Amino acid sequence: MSKAQQGNCEQAALWNGPSGSAWVEMQDVLDRMLAPFEMLVSQEAFPGEGGRVLDVGCGAGATTISMARRVGPTGHCVGVDISEPLVRVAKERAINEKLGAVQFVQAxxxxxxxxxxxxxxxxxxxxxxxxxxxxxxxxxxxxAAQPDAKLAFVAWRSPAENPFMTTAARAAEPLLPNLSTPDVGAPGQFAFADEGRVRRILKASDWKNIDVRPIDVTGNMAEQELLTYVTKLGPVGAALRDANVDEATRARTVSVVRAAFEPYIQNGIARFTMACWLVSAHA
Ligand SMILES: C[S@@+](CC[C@H](N)C(=O)[O-])C[C@H]1O[C@@H](n2cnc3c(N)ncnc32)[C@H](O)[C@@H]1O
Structure with missing residues (x-):
């Protein structure tokens, strides 16, 4: 198998397995939390009515569908995602919303x-x-893009700038020896944390007019949803899926993680800062 073919086997397994199922289950919560970014990227990437847009790693399709409404019936949006369960949900949503100018591809x-x-x-x-x-x-x-087509995406900045996102792992680490956090830069949520790396990747792949802007957005999530989120997704979710973790450790982990989030929670709602890059470029 060539390197390109092997490509993203590990990520494909995750997003077609536990991460994909957790995203499907939590789709409403995640879409609400990430709604401000839908506005940001779709404003940046809007090509005008009738435009044709590609949404990369579209997940359950919220951003693709929102862009399909913007470009209107004469436009066309394609969402591509490696996850079969997420693409299935995206297709169902497009059918329910009776949107014709949108298509989803699992790839x-x-x-x-x-x-x-x-x-x-x-x-x-x-x-x-x-x-x-x-x-x-x-x-x-x-x-896949026309010459001079616009690229716009959001990616997380560093774990240090997103302490909320690493709270669960830091709290659970002493209890879960099997917990592993991917290195910054490795495929995963913090792969684009380093601005210089993002610029190098886009430059090397021949994108022009590269702009990388820091954006801080306030997020919120109900406490119970937050606990489900951090115990099903990310490093803590992965460590808890290990069959060797006994029930007592699981219960203790949930309790320790809940306590660690207390500074963020008021009246049952967690409020936090999401520190990202808004990246744009031209083909
Ligand atoms: C953090 S989720 C974001 C989903 C969606 N964009 C959203 O905002 O709701 C990352 C998505 O990237 C997808 N993904 C990961 N690797 C991919 C690849 N090589 N090709 C296409 N999609 C990929 C995952 O399946 C997942 O749906």
Whole structure:
């Protein structure tokens, strides 16, 4: 198997397995939490009515569907995602909303043979940090774009700037020896934390006019939803899925994690800052 074919096997397994199921289950909560980013990327990437847009790592399709409404019936939006369960939900949503100008494809955006020059713009809400070979992925995505097409995506800044996102792992670490957090830069939520790396990847894949802007957005989530989120997704979710973790440790972990989030919670709602990059460029 070539490196490109092996590509994103690990991420494909995660997003077609536990992470995909957890995102499907929590789709409403996550869409509410991430709604401000839907506005940001769709404003940045909007190519005008009738435009053709590619949404990379579209998940359950919230951003693709929102952009499909913006570009209208003469436009066309394609969401691509490696996760079969998430693409299934996205397709159902488009049918329920009776949107014709939208299509979802289950594929690895790093290697999928897109029609060359098909899209007037490319966008992503936290869907481009999982590539095993980001340069190859961004070359492939650029080939799908028209010359001068706009690229706009959001990606998380560093764990230090997003302490809320690492609270659960820091609290649970002493209880879960199997807990592992991916290195910053490895495929995963913090792969694009380093601004210089983002610029290097886009430059090497021949994107122009690269702009990387820090954006801080306030998020909120009900306490119970937060606990479900952190115990099903991310490093704590992965460690708790291990069959060797006994019930007592599980219960203790949930309690320790709940206590660690207390400074963020008021009246049953957690409020926190989401520190991101808003990245734009042209093909
Ligand atoms: C953090 S989720 C974001 C989902 C969606 N953009 C949203 O905001 O709701 C990351 C998404 O990227 C997808 N993904 C990961 N690697 C991918 C790849 N190589 N090609 C396409 N999609 C990928 C995952 O399946 C997942 O749906």
């Amino acid at each position: 690895d955006a790093q290697t999928y043979p897109f029609e060359p020059g098909r899209f007037d713009s490319v966008m992503s809400r936290f869907g481009v940090m999982f590539f095993d070979d980001p340069e190859a992925a961004f070359v492939n995505i650029r080939c």
